[in-house]
Amino acid sequence: MMLPSFFMGGFECSTHRRDDGRRLDLLRSSRHDDLALEDYRLLVRHGIRAARDGLRWYLIEPAPGRYDWTSAVPMVRAAKAAGVTVVWDLCHYGWPDDIDIWSPEFVERFAAFSAAAAGMIREESGAPGWFCPVNEISYWAWAGAHVGMMNPAVTGRAGELKRQLVRAAIAAIDAIRRTQPDARFLFAEPAIHVDGGSGPLEHREAAENYRLSQFEAYDMLTGRMAPELGGTPEHLDVVGINFYPDNQWYLGGSTIPLGHHAYKPFRRMLRETFERYGRPVVVSETGAEGTARPAWLHYVAAEVRAALAEGVPVEAICLYPVLDCQGWQNERVCPVGLLSEADDGGTRVADPAFAAELAYQQTILPKPVAANDAALPSAAVGRIA
Template identity: 35%
Template structure:
């Protein structure tokens, strides 16, 4: 059988929490500092080759890098570039993880232009520092950002209604499309990995009057950003299928929800009969856009991380058997992260963070999660440890197709 090369050198990917939002009661935050990721960049990247992972999502902190007047300070990502080069990890550069610079206004007419200039400058910097191929996520989770910052008021610009949420979503889409063009002016063959959550919203029991509102959020609102970026809506903004490029779908248990007027909605409990199989949601997104797909973020919590990975991979392979062009699964985050609201460690990373008396956060891999990863790598004929040149060959998707065909996983809604 002829080789069927995928987009990435490894099927399993990872990444690091890198939010830089202006938070409702804390001001500007930098999650790379809160997790000490910048301080421990070398150790964090050194962790990935023994896991058989050669690709990582990494953030460029726009609010810190952009000094205004087309002046940029890239020292903030220097530790990451050094570590990537040393440990041979290919980045997917995330250019806006919920945060924009002080003084920038997402509703101002020059916002998209400013973001595009910055995106072009990032492309020039990283292409001079690292070998290709090059991957970018211009605006991370535009739809979710619209909710959290446009309707729920968690982060700047602190909107509190549906109209502000939609306006923010469209503004971010416009900036994203402009950034894609700016990046490709520098790197014509750069690939884009656009990312948003897979969600499913249902009406509360006894509230059939909310059925349509739940459907709109599940189908219309959840896909608004991808619709615009792919050119299916608001074609005047310049979107196209090639602009969307790779469709990255995030999957967490709290993405299946019961509708609450005014939101946020209430996550469905495991075992709720209204939960839809992840396989169905992946297939739904793939059929809508016809673009290559990755599961761009997923993780369980606490001691359930290995079971969660087993479930996600099985559901993803069930989607492959339905014809979905799946190129990878991103175990996100690589190291733990705090709950944005409470600061409590979520214990959802490949490695937990354990506070030392010195104030240092020790990285401690969660062994059952690592073993689950290696078990799936063996089934998919993927390397468990990277060799000296992890970029010399891409994933042969025939291995993924073969495993899916042999295992014949059944799509179901059982998270256990």
């Protein structure tokens, strides 16, 4: 295993502007930025020693080339103190207001920020960093430039935004690797299934084309698609796939429910991703709401075990988000996490049923190796074509 626990805790760290212009900051609204040490220690108490978390670019770079790390350093130190390995999101939907996302400056500034962030993390943690350069390129392109529900809040430019975000991700990886060749990279893209039902051939072909679009960002990163962006196989290190209960639907129709004959088993989605890229796979986000949380984890974990038995190198499952947090469009606190919203005293409590299911799955899923056994083939996967 590449990480110190098979389960990860994912902290929702979106910082985008909604289409009404309001800036969200989920690390602030969940109070994780203030309670990072306590939150990491709670993860460890539940057997979780790896996490996804975020650096808020819009706060860190208040002026071009000037970095203020006061929002980030305490979190990096808290992770080190708690013994939690963090995959740091460098751009989770948000960026500084003075940059035009469509410009070459966006790519250049993001690369410089990423290199500076990696240097800070190396200095504070004393270890090679793990990074998710740009979170959910495919979803961001759809939400920000197809339906316009988040920044840049336009329509009809999803393909253009996807390419720009891939350019930025490639530039960030190259900038980090120039000084830290041992840095590791995890991307996180939605895994979807789109079914054409029993409609005409043209409808079923359209559904399959939509389904295959889930791979475009990874194909661009590896240079299979749009090679002019600069992608190579070496730019794809660990492949993350995000999987939720609503990630399967009929083209132009309703969500396909779990157990339906058209529902694609998650193990097949994991295997298809691995066979396509030959990279280690992480379930980089998964979760459900309310009483569905333990049942959904039970299903996902069983499918991961089945994929492992078929030889798919699944390295981790990230519970996302691991904290109950406010929804993007309103102030409703969504019961999606292992851990509750903090009370006035900063205390969070675990959902009992979810915690019990997690504890059960930890007894039957892979265990981390000892430090002196860590010379695994995966330790060098960042250089495997």
